[in-house]
Amino acid sequence: MTDTTTRPYRGKVLWVDLESGACREEIIPEEVYRQYLSGLGLAAYLLYRDLPPGVDALGPANILGFVSGLLTGTGSLFTGRWMAVAKSPLTGTWGESNCGGRLSPAIKQCGYDGIFFTGSSPEPVLLVVDADGPRLEPAGDLWGCDTIETETALLARYAGGPKPAVACIGPAGERQSLISGISHDFGRFAARAGLGAVMGSKRLKALVLAGARPIAAADPATIKRLSKRCSRYYLTSWPLPPARFLPYLGTLVSKFPLGFPLDGLIEVAVFKRWGTAGTYGMAVEWGDAPIKNWAGSNEDYPIKMARGVDPEQIFQQEERKYFCYSCPLGCGGICKYGPEGREIHKPEYETLMAFGGLQLNNDLETLFEINDRLNRAGMDSISAGGTIAFAMECYEKGLLTEADTGGLALRWGDAQVALTLVEQMIAREGFGALLADGVKRAAAQLGERAAEAAIHAGGQELAFHDPRLDPGFALHASVEPNPGRHTAGAQVYYEMYRLWTRCPELPRPKLLYRKRSKYTSSPEMAAQAVAASCYTQLYNAAGLCMFGAFLGVDRLPVFEWLNAALGWELPPEAYMQIGKRIQTLRQLFNLREGVDPTALRANPRVLGIPPLREGANKGRTIALDQMIRDYYAAIGWDPETGVPLPETVQALGLREK
Numbered sequence: 001m002t003d004t005t006t007r008p009y010r011g012k013v014l015w016v017d018l019e020s021g022a023c024r025e026e027i028i029p030e031e032v033y034r035q036y037l038s039g040l041g042l043a044a045y046l047l048y049r050d051l052p053p054g055v056d057a058l059g060p061a062n063i064l065g066f067v068s069g070l071l072t073g074t075g076s077l078f079t080g081r082w083m084a085v086a087k088s089p090l091t092g093t094w095g096e097s098n099c100g101g102r103l104s105p106a107i108k109q110c111g112y113d114g115i116f117f118t119g120s121s122p123e124p125v126l127l128v129v130d131a132d133g134p135r136l137e138p139a140g141d142l143w144g145c146d147t148i149e150t151e152t153a154l155l156a157r158y159a160g161g162p163k164p165a166v167a168c169i170g171p172a173g174e175r176q177s178l179i180s181g182i183s184h185d186f187g188r189f190a191a192r193a194g195l196g197a198v199m200g201s202k203r204l205k206a207l208v209l210a211g212a213r214p215i216a217a218a219d220p221a222t223i224k225r226l227s228k229r230c231s232r233y234y235l236t237s238w239p240l241p242p243a244r245f246l247p248y249l250g251t252l253v254s255k256f257p258l259g260f261p262l263d264g265l266i267e268v269a270v271f272k273r274w275g276t277a278g279t280y281g282m283a284v285e286w287g288d289a290p291i292k293n294w295a296g297s298n299e300d301y302p303i304k305m306a307r308g309v310d311p312e313q314i315f316q317q318e319e320r321k322y323f324c325y326s327c328p329l330g331c332g333g334i335c336k337y338g339p340e341g342r343e344i345h346k347p348e349y350e351t352l353m354a355f356g357g358l359q360l361n362n363d364l365e366t367l368f369e370i371n372d373r374l375n376r377a378g379m380d381s382i383s384a385g386g387t388i389a390f391a392m393e394c395y396e397k398g399l400l401t402e403a404d405t406g407g408l409a410l411r412w413g414d415a416q417v418a419l420t421l422v423e424q425m426i427a428r429e430g431f432g433a434l435l436a437d438g439v440k441r442a443a444a445q446l447g448e449r450a451a452e453a454a455i456h457a458g459g460q461e462l463a464f465h466d467p468r469l470d471p472g473f474a475l476h477a478s479v480e481p482n483p484g485r486h487t488a489g490a491q492v493y494y495e496m497y498r499l500w501t502r503c504p505e506l507p508r509p510k511l512l513y514r515k516r517s518k519y520t521s522s523p524e525m526a527a528q529a530v531a532a533s534c535y536t537q538l539y540n541a542a543g544l545c546m547f548g549a550f551l552g553v554d555r556l557p558v559f560e561w562l563n564a565a566l567g568w569e570l571p572p573e574a575y576m577q578i579g580k581r582i583q584t585l586r587q588l589f590n591l592r593e594g595v596d597p598t599a600l601r602a603n604p605r606v607l608g609i610p611p612l613r614e615g616a617n618k619g620r621t622i623a624l625d626q627m628i629r630d631y632y633a634a635i636g637w638d639p640e641t642g643v644p645l646p647e648t649v650q651a652l653g654l655r656e657k
């Protein structure tokens with residue numbers, strides 16, 4: 001039995017029935033933490049146990065959860081991520097979304113590992129947890145307010161005690177846009193899977209968490225020592241070329257005849273200086289960034305265009321760096337924006353690419369404006385940008401005319417049109433109403449020919465990392481129980497995670513390899529992909545930021561932190577088995593929902609069908625079917641159906657329901 005005063009988890013969750021207003025605590029047995037850790041693992045356990053199969057994702061029976069990471073608050077680094085979970089209304093599958101900021105420690109400081117909502121409230125409400133305990137309060141006055149107005153009002157209303165952490169939805173979530181997300185800390189987002197719509201359907205405007213309980217760990221001295229040792233990897237200032245040279249570096253890498261594994265130290269150094277925007281020009285040139293709705297290439301968006309989205313210019317607008325809780329890196333940035341000099345989060349790579357290269361736009365000023373509008377409304381910029389790029393292609397092909405768009409000419413590169421469409425999507429007005437639920441729904445209304453331009457996996461718009469450069473993005477987006485996620489895994493992530501340094505049976509990537517060897521499948525690649533999946537689930541249970549994970553497990557001591565926090569002595573392989581258990585349970589969740597895993601595949605275009613005729617990814621096609629079969633076999637699922645094999649289910653101690 002773990003000593004309750006030294007364990008890093010709380011051992012209980014809060015259930016809130018939005019129908020009756022009743023709040024109830026549930027003690028979670030220690031065995032559950034041993035099987036799933038906390039965070040995403042605990043959420044998967046509870047939703048699989050309690051969510052009735054086949055519920056309407058926007059109906060009262062859906063369960064919406066907010067979970068903290070197991071390592072959050074223990075003194076470990078990069079471990080302040082929280083996750084929202086529910087059945088996704090966008091994909092009809094397991095749904096999850098990950099975010100930083102301060103909410104993860106706030107959940108624990110309130111005394112819980114997670115907060116779960118059932119039912120739906122007749123009137124708008126917010127959950128408050130403070131020294132007086134948990135309760136629902138009316139939020140009718142906030143309904144209709146954007147995310148910034150809501151958070152500002154709530155911080156003022158609940159000032160006086162410990163500073164609250166707020167998570168809320170904006171008008172997009174209230175209107176149940178299937179591409180709406182949940183905002184925290186004035187513009188950090190759990191944006192994916194349409195979970196803002198679930199919150200809106202429950203008429204839950206916000207959570208206000210103002211606890212002050214300390215968070216413990218079994219061996220804080222060891223955690224501190226490990227954290228100190230790790231600091232040299234992110235504190236070192238690596239020499240970086242000026243931002244204007246970065247695209248040329250991308251060109252060089254794309255022309256080099258051989259491939260080589262990427263060391264996460266480089267990625268982390270770029271993020272430390274410029275944030276994720278730092279990779280923009282490089283990504284275009286080496287083929288990571290999809291151009292013109294995935295049908296174009298860097299030839300259509302050459303360096304002189306991509307330079308318009310200049311990381312250095314964004315960096316110059318930064319007032320200060322933004323750090324999530326326990327993060328020493330600070331990839332975020334706060335900028336002054338607009339005539340009143342309002343503070344906003346700077347746009348991230350995904351937003352810049354969604355409305356930049358994907359739409360052949362390079363107007364940085366409008367990209368800032370679009371970023372701000374989407375953040376205020378609480379709409380996912382990846383999905384919104386992907387859906388507008390789809391509409392632009394349909395217009396170009398004559399599948400849409402100005403008679404359909406209310407007079408708008410949806411021309412590539414027209415930033416003002418993109419901004420107008422964003423406004424319409426948020427308001428669900430005009431032509432924007434057709435786009436407000438994402439690309440799959442929009443294509444369904446435009447007929448068969450539109451489907452080829454609708455880029456998604458399982459209904460979720462793909463983020464902007466091209467599988468024709470790294471096929472792992474297509475594989476993971478297609479096998480992931482929450483389909484379409486770029487954070488679920490990739491070949492390059494496996495390289496950066498450096499798992500073979502702790503799990504010697506895992507393959508070590510070759511120092512140099514022929515580029516075309518990436519595009520076929522092999523048992524070794526399948527083993528790498530499964531390891532990347534299991535590690536992702538593990539660190540989502542721990543609350544780790546993916547960018548921290550890029551440092552590699554030999555530099556960022558995740559396994560050692562877990563043992564020190566928990567007082568356990570498990571080998572890395574045992575933790576990886578926990579990751580596999582979480583991955584398999586989420587797959588069982590989908591099967592119980594009647595989801596066919598093989599139907600969650602990424603769109604053929606992103607696989608190189610047909611192949612691109614020019615640019616960095618010219619002529620590449622990916623053997624995705626074989627990769628999926630090999631992945632399923634390697635993780636212990638049926639290679640043809642994706643159904644976990646009985647022996648796998650048994651070995652993981654799972655039970656099908």
Ligand code: SF4
Pocket residue numbers: 078100101322323324325327328329330331332545546547548
């Ligand atoms: S690296 Fe960036 S996203 Fe990750 S925890 Fe730090 S600030 Fe947050």
